[in-house]
Amino acid sequence: MLTILYIVVMTLFLFGITIFVHEWGHFIVAKKCGLKIEAFSIGMGPALWKKEVDGILYKIGAFPIGGYVSLPQLDPAGMEKIQGDNDEADRDTLPDVSPLKKIAVAVAGPICNIIFAFLLAMIVATANNQEVLAIVGTVAEDSVAAEKGLKPADQVIAVNGKPIKSWYDGQVEALLTGGDFEVTLTVLSAGETREITLTANNPENGDVLIPGISEAIPCVLGRVTPGSPAEAAGIQPNDFVKEFAGTPVIDWNHFTELVQKHPDETVPMVVLRDDELVSLTVTPKYDEGLERALVGVNLGGSMSMPWTLTGNPLEQVKSDSLSIFRLLKALTTPSESKQAAGGLGGPVAIFTMITFALKMGIINALGLIRFININLAVLNLLPLPVLDGGHICFALWEMITKRKVHPKVVASLVNVFAILLLSAMVFLSWRDADRNWNISRFFKKAPAEQVEAAPEAPAAETAIE
Secondary structure, three states: OHHHHHHHHHHHHHHHHHHHHHHHHHHHHHHHOOOOOOEEEEEEEEEEEEEEEOOEEEEEEEEEEEEEEEOOOOOOOOOHHHHOOOOOOOHHHOOOOOHHHHHHHHHHHHHHHHHHHHHHHHHHHHHOOOOOOOEEEEEOOOOHHHHOOOOOOOEEEEEOOEEOOOHHHHHHHHHOOOOOEEEEEEEEEOOEEEEEEEEEOOHHHOOOOOOOEEEOOOOEEEEEOOOOHHHHHOOOOOOEEEEEOOEEOOOHHHHHHHHHOOOOOOEEEEEEEOOEEEEEEEOOEEEOOOOEEEOOEEEOOOOOOOOOOOOOHHHHHHHHHHHHHHHHHHHOOHHHHHHHHHOOOOHHHHHHHHHHHHHHOHHHHHHHHHHHHHHHHHHHOOOOOOOHHHHHHHHHHHHHHOOOOOHHHHHHHHHHHHHHHHHHHHHHHHHHHHHHHOHHHHHOOOOHHHHHHOOOOHHHHHHHO
């Protein structure tokens, strides 16, 4: 129960702080520029908590799907029906604001997200400097991949001719091809580069992307069990196992296989610790109850996800940015748009990812929040009226033409796009929930043949009454 409570609280906190950072950017710059601020809200809809201080209503909304700073000089007609229950002031008497100030306020939110992402990237880089490459972990002996010469420890450096750094990059490029399809992998094996063409499946149908192969899970060690052989050997969290019993370790699964071969034997192992190779000896202990040899360590790294990239902060933020730009490009490319749209996620997907990341460790979760902050910054700069990019466009129009966009036009565009955005979020949330828990099964009618075959019984008649 404590673990569940921790995950729920941390999920809400991590997502909430991302929204807070964005809205705080708008808030603080608006205040410095002398704009009228009506409300500062984390969450949308009716207020669960609110307090007015110096004429500004601070509140926490009932729906944790975003937030807002109510600035009537940027949005003259307001969005009270969508935002919640903040009061509307007399906006006709408010002084004009220069286009430059409007632009400064609009870009402040995304800029704060980017700054926050860099801070998170510094923490991730300090805590974990192991790069997650697209390394092949296992290859089934009877698979087509094995027949074509793919081997464990091979590195995939490109998919369909496009360079990749991680398995996630490769999955994105493969999935954007669509359907049941063929993918060409450019593989680096024993210093030589070659291409292998394999048939891939669509994971949306519950199939493995490429049958017969799995990604290598970096053998980064996590928690060390007190009193275990690992503790006696001097193994530490974040050690990266490079060799065990004289055999180079490919990944976590390979490491566990090697351990099983040496129960109650003292064997050498080499780990990478703080960029230095450290030689140790360990004696795996055979557990009669579990019928397997144990060292006493947990997996501490992570599988390949877009937020698990390590390295210097600039590389992390650059990778996050390229991921979202790649998605936007796919959405506007006819041959890729359907597959890209199918991969979009809403609030449910975000909360699910944060929960998953927290189970992998706090550093993994911070990497995800970094990724979300960059995504939030980029998406908010799109030139859509309801987003920051839309307000920037309105301000640029005013700057160039020396005329304001009519308040009713601004209000109409903002409200229409707000409704479209909220509708999209509801649709994506439904789809995400259905993917996770198959909710749609409750709305499906029973097959006709099952209904006809149902026997008549007094119990059924009683139920109808």
